[in-house]
Amino acid sequence: MTAAPTIGVFALQGDVREHLHALQRLGVDAIAVRRPEELERCHGVVLPGGESTTMIKLARTFELLEPLRTRVAEGMPAFGTCAGMILVADRIRDGAPGQETVGGLDITVRRNAFGRQVDSFEAELEFDGLDRDVHAVFIRAPWVEEVGPEVEVLARVPASAPEEDAAGRIVAVRRGPLMATSFHPEVAHDDDRIHGLFVDLVTKS
Amino acid sequence: MSTEETPSATTGTARVKRGMAEMLKGGVIMDVVTPEQAKIAEDAGAVAVMALERVPADIRAQGGVARMSDPDLIDGIIETVSIPVMAKARIGHFAEAQVLQSLGVDYIDESEVLTPADYENHIDKWAFTVPFVCGATNLGEALRRITEGAAMIRSKGEAGTGDVSNATGHMRKIRKEIRRLQTLAEDELYVAAKELQAPYELVKEVAQAGKLPVVLFTAGGIATPADAAMMMQLGAEGVFVGSGIFKSGDPAKRAEAIVKATTFYDDPDVVAKVSRGLGEPMVGINVDEIPEPHRLETRGW
Numbered sequence: 001m002t003a004a005p006t007i008g009v010f011a012l013q014g015d016v017r018e019h020l021h022a023l024q025r026l027g028v029d030a031i032a033v034r035r036p037e038e039l040e041r042c043h044g045v046v047l048p049g050g051e052s053t054t055m056i057k058l059a060r061t062f063e064l065l066e067p068l069r070t071r072v073a074e075g076m077p078a079f080g081t082c083a084g085m086i087l088v089a090d091r092i093r094d095g096a097p098g099q100e101t102v103g104g105l106d107i108t109v110r111r112n113a114f115g116r117q118v119d120s121f122e123a124e125l126e127f128d129g130l131d132r133d134v135h136a137v138f139i140r141a142p143w144v145e146e147v148g149p150e151v152e153v154l155a156r157v158p159a160s161a162p163e164e165d166a167a168g169r170i171v172a173v174r175r176g177p178l179m180a181t182s183f184h185p186e187v188a189h190d191d192d193r194i195h196g197l198f199v200d201l202v203t204k205s
Numbered sequence: 206m207s208t209e210e211t212p213s214a215t216t217g218t219a220r221v222k223r224g225m226a227e228m229l230k231g232g233v234i235m236d237v238v239t240p241e242q243a244k245i246a247e248d249a250g251a252v253a254v255m256a257l258e259r260v261p262a263d264i265r266a267q268g269g270v271a272r273m274s275d276p277d278l279i280d281g282i283i284e285t286v287s288i289p290v291m292a293k294a295r296i297g298h299f300a301e302a303q304v305l306q307s308l309g310v311d312y313i314d315e316s317e318v319l320t321p322a323d324y325e326n327h328i329d330k331w332a333f334t335v336p337f338v339c340g341a342t343n344l345g346e347a348l349r350r351i352t353e354g355a356a357m358i359r360s361k362g363e364a365g366t367g368d369v370s371n372a373t374g375h376m377r378k379i380r381k382e383i384r385r386l387q388t389l390a391e392d393e394l395y396v397a398a399k400e401l402q403a404p405y406e407l408v409k410e411v412a413q414a415g416k417l418p419v420v421l422f423t424a425g426g427i428a429t430p431a432d433a434a435m436m437m438q439l440g441a442e443g444v445f446v447g448s449g450i451f452k453s454g455d456p457a458k459r460a461e462a463i464v465k466a467t468t469f470y471d472d473p474d475v476v477a478k479v480s481r482g483l484g485e486p487m488v489g490i491n492v493d494e495i496p497e498p499h500r501l502e503t504r505g506w
Contacts, residue, residue: 013232014228049227049228051228051232051252051289053288054250054251054288058465062465096286096287111287116309117225117312118306121216122215122218123214137221139221139224139228140228140289158214161214162215
């Protein structure tokens with residue numbers, strides 16, 4: 001791909017603007033996606049933070065769910081943060097009854113795994129492929145409980161986590177063109193490196 | 206870890222509190238008084254629920270002192286839904302807020318809908334791990350609440366009326382005052398801060414960014430999908446619906462319609478489609494007909 005890629009941010013609900021800004025700072029043509037025709041223009045898609053139950057419901061109602069599943073199955077790169085990680089996961093624990101996902105990434109995610117909002121936290125963590133630590137913001141975040149054989153683990157919760165059973169949990173993964181983080185790189189100011197990794201995935205695909 | 210001095214993970218930071226509100230953007234937060242209503246709200250696509258004993262319309266009708274809800278009620282709602290649960294504390298009632306934090310609510314609304322507990326001081330919200338949302342009728346009020354630690358602002362409107370006019374007025378006023386700050390010369394911001402009765406640093410930040418440093422929702426009188434769409438077009442980043450849903454004829458359908466209209470607020474075809482066949486809206490009261498002392502918007506300062 002030679003020209004700047006078009007990357008869509010799923011814009012049914014959530015922190016869409018923060019993702020659009022991060023992508024724009026990286027020189028990407030970033031667009032908000034609420035309709036199937038907007039999805040068609042995208043070379044890659046970001047699934048933002050927000051409320052996963054709201055997003056999946058709206059995706060089904062507004063006929064975005066099946067087109068998105070098809071594109072992801074065809075190999076379109078996708079990057080999910082927090083709620084977005086839940087959406088790209090093949091399996092959820094502690095979901096709302098009957099909660100669906102877009103799927104594609106061979107992982108099992110536990111929703112609200114770290115607890116309620118009072119347990120939300122920020123921490124420095126090592127991220128595979130980046131030379132310096134990442135400042136990670138976890139908000140009612142999920143974690144990854146199981147990964148399929150081809151899934152690479154990119155980051156784990158450091159030992160300094162507020163809850164003992166959180167330390168060492170998997171919070172960033174990749175398999176082929178699909179990437180997901182439990183935390184929100186889009187709200188950590190002045191650091192677009194993780195979005196940069198995703199843009200590289202889109203550019204190479 | 207690169208060094209041994211790496212700070213350990215921290216909870217309750219401004220970024221984590223404000224970030225939580227960022228995740229609610231583009232969504233609808235619904236007042237609920239029972240676990241059954243909370244389930245209806247979650248199924249309809251609410252991003253969060255506000256747990257309370259009486260919706261504002263009933264507080265208005267029944268009168269008396271309105272206080273924090275019974276912990277059993279809040280627990281029941283927390284156990285029933287997987288989405289965030291908010292609850293209201295009286296203005297200035299820091300002990301109610303302490304109780305709500307201990308119950309594990311995800312956000313506290315220091316709300317004018319309840320009877321104020323302190324007519325001078327609001328709660329020092331920096332002292333809490335749980336984040337707070339506060340109401341505002343204008344920019345100065347919003348900035349004073351942020352100074353006290355509010356991590357989210359909502360325009361007050363006039364709760365429990367189903368009359369959207371005050372919400373419109375407050376949202377327009379906040380946005381207009383922000384636009385005015387952007388037109389001022391830098392040396393005029395000192396006086397602007399004095400006039401707004403807000404700290405200079407915060408006023409300067411708003412003048413530069415053209416927006417509040419926290420998420421701005423709207424509340425107070427929203428009863429229809431078109432109401433929600435209008436408030437989003439006026440610059441709200443999301444919507445609180447109080448009495449408007451469960452005081453209407455078909456709450457599940459209306460809740461879902463307001464969620465859809467909030468996402469597609471700028472697409473009249475969608476708003477028209479979801480507005481059909483919703484049954485009776487809440488009856489409502491015209492704000493003009495409420496005597497001044499009974500208006501909730503004047504609580505808080």
